[in-house]
Amino acid sequence: MGKCLNEDIKSGYYTPHRAVIRNDKITSQVRIVYDCNSKANEDKKSLNDSLEPGVNFYVNILDVTLKFRENQVEFCGDLKKAFLMIEIAEEDRKYLKLLWLPDDTGNSTQTFQHNCFPFGLTASPFALVCVLEFHIKKFKDDYPKCYEMLNSLYVDYLYYGAETAQDAYQLTSSAIEILRSSGFKLRKLRTNCAELNQHWCKNGYGENTDHGQGAGFLGLNWDPIEDKIKLNLRDVRYSLESGIANGTTKRHVLRIIYQIFDPCRLISPFVITVKILMQELW
Numbered sequence: 001m002g003k004c005l006n007e008d009i010k011s012g013y014y015t016p017h018r019a020v021i022r023n024d025k026i027t028s029q030v031r032i033v034y035d036c037n038s039k040a041n042e043d044k045k046s047l048n049d050s051l052e053p054g055v056n057f058y059v060n061i062l063d064v065t066l067k068f069r070e071n072q073v074e075f076c077g078d079l080k081k082a083f084l085m086i087e088i089a090e091e092d093r094k095y096l097k098l099l100w101l102p103d104d105t106g107n108s109t110q111t112f113q114h115n116c117f118p119f120g121l122t123a124s125p126f127a128l129v130c131v132l133e134f135h136i137k138k139f140k141d142d143y144p145k146c147y148e149m150l151n152s153l154y155v156d157y158l159y160y161g162a163e164t165a166q167d168a169y170q171l172t173s174s175a176i177e178i179l180r181s182s183g184f185k186l187r188k189l190r191t192n193c194a195e196l197n198q199h200w201c202k203n204g205y206g207e208n209t210d211h212g213q214g215a216g217f218l219g220l221n222w223d224p225i226e227d228k229i230k231l232n233l234r235d236v237r238y239s240l241e242s243g244i245a246n247g248t249t250k251r252h253v254l255r256i257i258y259q260i261f262d263p264c265r266l267i268s269p270f271v272i273t274v275k276i277l278m279q280e281l282w
Helices: 061-069 090-096 124-139 144-150 165-181 194-202 234-246 250-259 268-281
Strands: 017-021 030-034 073-079 097-100 110-113 157-162 186-191 215-217 220-223 228-230
Touching (some): 061 073, 061 157, 073 165, 090 097, 124 144, 124 165, 144 157, 157 165, 165 194, 186 194
Antiparallel strands (some): 073 157, 215 220, 220 228
């Protein structure tokens, strides 16, 4: 991100933004969210309305889950600031402006523009997949298994497995070097295998590889020690207890439904029951 050099304030697009604070996160506890769907009025288009989202290259969630769970040794990681590693052409940066208030008085504003793809732009996931594919395909012949693994990335997350700790180490170490040569950093490596964890630490790949520390899995929780994927129902439980104590409303039931994130449909029978209840209440 840099200061906007274009003095014409009427050109381009200004993106509203706000901070989202997540105290439960180890890294990136404060994340800026950019609203690229914002419109000046109902007659105007948003930035995302004016962009093509591109082809959907997302890997099927069920395939990701099976690749992760079918082997004895499982591991996961993610790409650090993946979208911010992709630059935007200079002539297009005027469409990614934002206003910044240097103090609380609001008497002065500064105009900045994104030099890289922000998260929230409808074209960002497509651009990331294309850039990654462009770089990793150069290693297809020399590292075919690693190439196959990197092609299974779910946006910027890696969930994979291998039969042995040595095979898993070969895959992850090759992936780290391939991505590093492309300007990306594979980090927050975690595994259910103590031997693999030792290999990482011994060879300098030990960043955030605490064996036994839980990790996220497609919005769920993965416990490496028990090797179980669990649903995070803490917020749902709190909402249920609050409803019992203060009385339940239709809005309250609707909030409970939207708090359940179950991409693998593990508890579909329960969710369907609650949705049927919602229909009857409405």
